[in-house]
Amino acid sequence: MDESERDPSATAQPDSYEAAVERLEEIIDRLDSGQAGLRETLDLCGEGKQLVTYCAAELDEVGAGLKELRLDDLAAKLDTASDVG
Amino acid sequence: MEESRVAPQGRAAPDLPGPFAVGTYARKLQGWMRERARVQLIGEVTGVGRSKVQAYFELRDGEGAIPCAIWLNDLEKAGLDGAGLRDGAEVVIAGGLDYYPGGGQASPNFCFRATHVRLAGEGDLIARLEALRKQMRADGLFELQKQLHRPVLPKAIGVVTAERGAARRDLVAALERRGWGGSVVWGFAPVQDRHAAPAIGMALQDLAARPEVEAIVVTRGGGSLADLWAFCDETLCRTVAMLRVPVISAVGHERDSTLIDDVAAVACSTPTHAAEAAVPLDCLAARESLERCVVALRRAGEGAIGTRSRHLGALARGPARALQRERSKLNQKIREIRAASERGLTARAASQRRIGTVVLERARRRAVGADMDRRRDALRQAAVALRAHEPERTLERGYALVEGEGGEPLTSAAEAGAAERISLRFSDGRVRARPERDGAA
Numbered sequence: 001m002d003e004s005e006r007d008p009s010a011t012a013q014p015d016s017y018e019a020a021v022e023r024l025e026e027i028i029d030r031l032d033s034g035q036a037g038l039r040e041t042l043d044l045c046g047e048g049k050q051l052v053t054y055c056a057a058e059l060d061e062v063g064a065g066l067k068e069l070r071l072d073d074l075a076a077k078l079d080t081a082s083d084v085g
Numbered sequence: 086m087e088e089s090r091v092a093p094q095g096r097a098a099p100d101l102p103g104p105f106a107v108g109t110y111a112r113k114l115q116g117w118m119r120e121r122a123r124v125q126l127i128g129e130v131t132g133v134g135r136s137k138v139q140a141y142f143e144l145r146d147g148e149g150a151i152p153c154a155i156w157l158n159d160l161e162k163a164g165l166d167g168a169g170l171r172d173g174a175e176v177v178i179a180g181g182l183d184y185y186p187g188g189g190q191a192s193p194n195f196c197f198r199a200t201h202v203r204l205a206g207e208g209d210l211i212a213r214l215e216a217l218r219k220q221m222r223a224d225g226l227f228e229l230q231k232q233l234h235r236p237v238l239p240k241a242i243g244v245v246t247a248e249r250g251a252a253r254r255d256l257v258a259a260l261e262r263r264g265w266g267g268s269v270v271w272g273f274a275p276v277q278d279r280h281a282a283p284a285i286g287m288a289l290q291d292l293a294a295r296p297e298v299e300a301i302v303v304t305r306g307g308g309s310l311a312d313l314w315a316f317c318d319e320t321l322c323r324t325v326a327m328l329r330v331p332v333i334s335a336v337g338h339e340r341d342s343t344l345i346d347d348v349a350a351v352a353c354s355t356p357t358h359a360a361e362a363a364v365p366l367d368c369l370a371a372r373e374s375l376e377r378c379v380v381a382l383r384r385a386g387e388g389a390i391g392t393r394s395r396h397l398g399a400l401a402r403g404p405a406r407a408l409q410r411e412r413s414k415l416n417q418k419i420r421e422i423r424a425a426s427e428r429g430l431t432a433r434a435a436s437q438r439r440i441g442t443v444v445l446e447r448a449r450r451r452a453v454g455a456d457m458d459r460r461r462d463a464l465r466q467a468a469v470a471l472r473a474h475e476p477e478r479t480l481e482r483g484y485a486l487v488e489g490e491g492g493e494p495l496t497s498a499a500e501a502g503a504a505e506r507i508s509l510r511f512s513d514g515r516v517r518a519r520p521e522r523d524g525a526a
Binding site: 055070 | 236238240264266267268272291292295366368371372375378379382393
């Protein structure tokens with residue numbers, strides 16, 4: 001990899017969980033290859049930690065327990081809100 | 086047709102024949118209708134009612150309906166008396182058009198007079214299903230949903246199912262087993278009667294309109310194809326195909342195949358599988374995987390620094406080691422050179438001795454040669470000088486040498502006078518002579 005071409009800020013916020021995991025796997029593969037230089041290794045580790053944090057936050061969002069909503073209730077709330085408005 | 090018995094007071098539409106008596110027209114209409122071809126129809130029974138002599142109902146599908154009637158004795162022959170003919174049943178009827186002209190008190194009535202009826206078999210439904218499937222495939226409706234992106238970790242999913250069905254419980258249990266605790270928006274709807282397809286379609290559209298809903302599951306338990314027929318409704322399936330949110334169908338059991346399975350993004354055999362398709366990520370496994378990633382990253386980061394620091398340390402010790410190495414090499418070279426030098430000196434001394442001998446010999450030879458030449462020249466000169474003093478040279482000039490008998494030179498007249506015989510030696514020979522002695526002597 002050409003280190004000069006990497007822009008750490010470009011990977012700050014992944015588009016989705018799957019995109020984050022895909023990038024994380026790329027990073028681990030690159031690190032496991034042993035071909036990354038010191039600067040690249042440190043950059044990849046930093047980026048990987050950001051991705052791990054993002055993924056953990058995504059999992060936390062769906063980790064609090066199932067929330068069940070009824071479409072009828074949501075529609076009724078919408079109707080009420082529009083009436084008030 | 087006979088003209089009316091009542092004299093007209095005016096003509097509603099002067100260009101048309103008539104006016105005719107309505108009863109006459111009605112009877113003619115009845116005859117005309119009864120002459121129409123007898124056919125078989127297939128559809129869903131709705132609005133079943135009974136009089137003393139006949140049962141009446143509507144036969145309908147998604148595109149239209151026809152009022153039907155069957156005499157109770159024909160219904161009994163078909164084995165469908167009692168509750169056999171019920172709302173929601175998919176039936177095949179045989180008969181033809183009929184018209185009851187009414188009477189003085191009775192209202193006229195149009196219907197399809199069924200003389201035979203039977204519940205639609207799998208074969209009938211499958212034939213209809215295949216026709217629909219062929220048409221929708223030709224319309225390209227099977228691919229639209231499959232092109233939609235399905236997130237692996239949706240925050241909210243919609244579910245259309247029966248409120249009290251077992252499918253609901255199975256779905257929730259499967260979601261919880263995957264460790265997923267997002268939002269489920271329930272769109273409850275009937276899943277088996279003629280109201281089912283429109284209600285399911287409406288719930289799907291309402292769920293798809295909610296921005297937080299990222300995938301929708303449509304599910305119900307197993308049943309006959311007739312029971313599942315709502316999920317083969319053409320209007321419902323076209324609706325599903327056009328939704329921009331991925332729909333996961335799990336209708337019936339594994340062997341059941343409904344039209345909604347064809348148009349959906351994913352078709353599953355059970356609600357459990359539908360849960361896995363709606364939330365592809367097993368959250369429990371994902372957390373474990375994430376832990377492994379953290380360990381790998383930490384190891385890589387620490388390893389990179391540790392390895393390089395050790396490398397740098399080794400490099401720092403490098404010069405001393407290199408010097409020691411070079412010093413050892415140098416000592417070795419010195420030893421080798423010394424040994425070689427000693428061997429070389431001995432050999433060279435011998436060689437030089439050999440060379441000296443040769444040189445001396447050559448010098449000696451050269452020196453001896455020169456001396457010989459000089460001597461030879463001196464001898465030559467001496468010879469020349471000697472020759473100049475030889476008696477022969479004198480003799481050649483005309484002198485003669487006097488010799489005694491023994492060849493001894495006689496250098497004085499006295500000696501010659503005293504000798505008996507003498508020899509006169511000339512350059513070209515000898516002459517013997519006797520000296521003459523005078524008396525005086």
